[in-house]
Amino acid sequence: MLSNLTATARVGAAGTLAISLASCNYIGTDTTPEIGVPFFAQQIDSFDCGPATVQMWTAYDFGTANLPTQQQISQHMGGTSTGTSPQIIADAVNFYTTAFDAFVDFVAADPDSEKFFSRQIAALDQERPSIAIIDAGFHAVIVVGGLWHETGSGFRAWDYTLFHDPLVGPRIRWGSSSWISSSCPPGSTCQQIVEAEAVAGASSYLTAYGDSVIDSDACGGGGGCTPLNQN
């Protein structure tokens, strides 16, 4: 539906990030900035965000009838007292949802973060959610949309990411800079769970649109920011 949209980002001084596209400035569908994933708060403990995100993804694919409980998902995942690994979350996504090729997308924060965010937005472009591992790798949220805009100087700026946080609430918006910082802290890694099929177009998007990207919070209209492919 939105095959003409993508975004890329780099965690660095210039904070470049690019988005391409066409008929609207939503990252999600043509009519709203979100893809319609139901929200469920996490029910068990502060480190049971993984089962809650898997439950939301399952509800998006199959509806809310006969939905597995978070307790059931947690037992299936076999979490420990120190939390759940991203790989276990990816395995649960493949078990409970329609996804069969979900994987842990893992990159060093720099210099590959632009590819990472390109895949995140490519998934939304296919109206598929992804699970972002944020807060320095300690928390899982489900990404459901976002907003970008074209600046007066011709850049495409990523305004915010929209996600459901099972600990806080639905439809939380994070400004682009803070989303990048939380997803890819300095000196650390970036991790998310995405479907291989949903992100297949990400690299061609990046090639086509990488030059036009900016991080809205850090660059505003683009003046003074280095284009992505010149970093």
Added chain:
Amino acid sequence: MKLLISLLLLVPSLPLTAEVWTAGDCPNEHAAERAELKKRLLAAEPGSELYLPHPFPATDEQAVEDFLVAHRRVIDRQEGDVLPDDRRFFETVDAGQARFVVSRVANWTPSRCGPRYETNFYFLVRVFDERNGEEITRAAIADSGQIFQLMHRPENKSDAAFAISELPKLHLPASFGRASAAQYVQTTGPTLRCPALKPCIAFKSGGRTYLSVRSRLYRLETEEPISYPESFATPRARAAFLAVREGRPEAVVSLGGDRMALAIPVAP
């Protein structure tokens, strides 16, 4: 723009300190990058996409003004219809029916001291509809004045699960002793999480630092910090660190930047 802003101080059971405190100054590693971005923000003029009326606001009132300007700018450049939650928010503000309650949240997460902003704290802006007393919006505004996080209570959801949760209050047992320097904090760790929009409370007592996480209380071992890069920056390091801690009662939380600390449960 006509704004009717009323600001109230939040008074929990233990009064909050006026100044936020963190585990230490930011290292110089990203100072030059941060300075460049700060310069860009301060130089932004009306019409610029980075413009804020009060970059790096000094007061709660200035933070609210920055929030409203930045939020409206995003809505104005949206090409489709204004979302119902955004429309309700601005209708409430424009009708003079919004009440703003501002408090500060110290940033103790690893993203503090990053290449973009130092972000020692956030202004936590809570927006209430005066007509029914409902909190309709909560936003964390970075110390730069930019919107960090924002959530509206969904307009068409009456379910309590969609209500914006109350901020925590600290009730210490009488046997605990005198506490001071209480503040809201955003922090994170493998098993504890205090989001900016749903913060926890940190305070000091008897020369020690404590963290109240919902119904639990922890003493933080701040004198023996754990290195985030060494223990958590890669999946392998993280797995090795957590394998040792499996089944143990203490947690690990970030103090901000690259420092973390053991959090020892305190009996109620």
